[in-house]
Amino acid sequence: MNTTDITPARGLEALRAALAGQVFVPGEAGYDQARQAWNLAVDQRPAVVVEAGSATDVAPAVRFARAQGMRIAPQGTGHGAGPLEPLDGAMLLRMTRLRTVHIDPAARTARAEAGALWQDVIVPAAEHGLAALAGNSPNVGVAGYILGGGLGWLARRYGLAANSVTAAELVTPDGDLVRADAGHEPDLFWAVRGGGGIGVVTALEMRLYPVGELYAGNLFFPIQRAAEVMHAWRAWTDTVPDEVSSQGRLVRLPPAPQLPEALRGRAFVKVEAAYLGNPGTGAELMKPLRRLRPELDTFATIPPPALSRLHMDPDQPMPFQGASAFLSDFPAAAIDALVRLAGPDANTPLASVEVGHMGGALARPAPNGGAQPRIDANYLLTAVGAITAPDLAGPVRAHVKAVKDALGPWHAGYDYYNFAETPAPASAVLPPAAYRRLQQIKSAYDPDQMIISAHPVWPARP
């Protein structure tokens, strides 16, 4: 399609006629459903929603937006809608219908269209004994997760998911479909691997890893034991190999019927861990924490797709607010501060306050890596609360901030891109050198700031 085909006067009708997908504007049936993000706390009100029906819809949609002077917010599920700036006057370009995934078992790669969810990749990959670097939820989108880095259960062994990407297909803000890989468009290839969206990604290709045995599970302890268990978990993380990824968490579970009765409506301190290896060694590695006699121990041999259930994230869309901070360390004083704010004596509306163990492959620069070549931190703090009633929004925000502030002395200087749920520039969620290179790339490819990404990059001044 030629941009001159679409003039402001004929705009929408011509766009509709050109697309396999659908177009919605405010007031039309379908608009409210099409604009709804997975995070129900976010009320996005774009001037137009385009639901791409095929990858070939993306270029005409981008050219339409350019012709109209509209900015574009590409979106898959909307799990990451929290930090987005208001979409007034903008096009929300939804990729949710593009879910085709192709697994190449011989090459050990996957090609996922930009609307694919992780479950679309991990289930067919496992049929070939392969695992993708997915995270805590099978329903999170592959594209958004990878554009923000992608921290999953195999991260200490294989690094961020972004650094296993081998190619991206994307439509530039000029409306050109390009392939970015090791031999083409080096700047775009670098940027999509953890630097957010410079264009609209239509597909990603990534390496898969042979994963035979996995030993993983949860140890639940009553929250009254928060200090003891968090200190023990922290000490244990110094002893484990890269094949072990884990988190120490303080959780308050809802009285939800889908939870086992023994867990419903209760608060726990828990350790979640996954070991990439045989169950005998896994059980040996877990011994020091099991000796603490958890109330419930779910460790078992599991297939790779079951990793995405380990963290017990909600399946259905929900309203939530969260924040994160990379920590250079998580010493005794930091643990005590956390337990004061989220432990047994805390009056907190937060559902989960957790600390993840970084290091391993995450600490080493990925060969030819992208915008997040390594994680320059040893731990990751994440705090999140459900906003199940409007009057909870303020308290949840305040408590999330209080937890983050309390661990300020150990802040590694930036937050995790994918867990920064409030508006923040990309400079707050990327290392400084990466941000500076992104600014140059943004100046070259998107000087007019057409693409609205989760965390904005302001073009470098000449």
Ligand SMILES: Cc1cc2nc3c(=O)[nH]c(=O)nc-3n(C[C@H](O)[C@H](O)[C@H](O)COP(=O)(O)OP(=O)(O)OC[C@H]3O[C@@H](n4cnc5c(N)ncnc54)[C@H](O)[C@@H]3O)c2cc1C
């Ligand atoms: C329940 C839950 C569990 C999570 N678990 C993990 C985890 O284990 N590890 C982890 O790293 N993160 C995790 N996250 C965070 C998640 O990775 C981010 O929210 C991520 O942005 C989600 O990607 P998405 O495509 O589903 O969301 P979206 O909101 O659709 O996308 C997020 C952003 O990505 C960009 N984007 C998406 N698609 C495109 C595209 N096609 N082209 C260009 N830009 C695009 C846009 O800037 C968009 O605003 C979790 C989030 C939730 C809510």
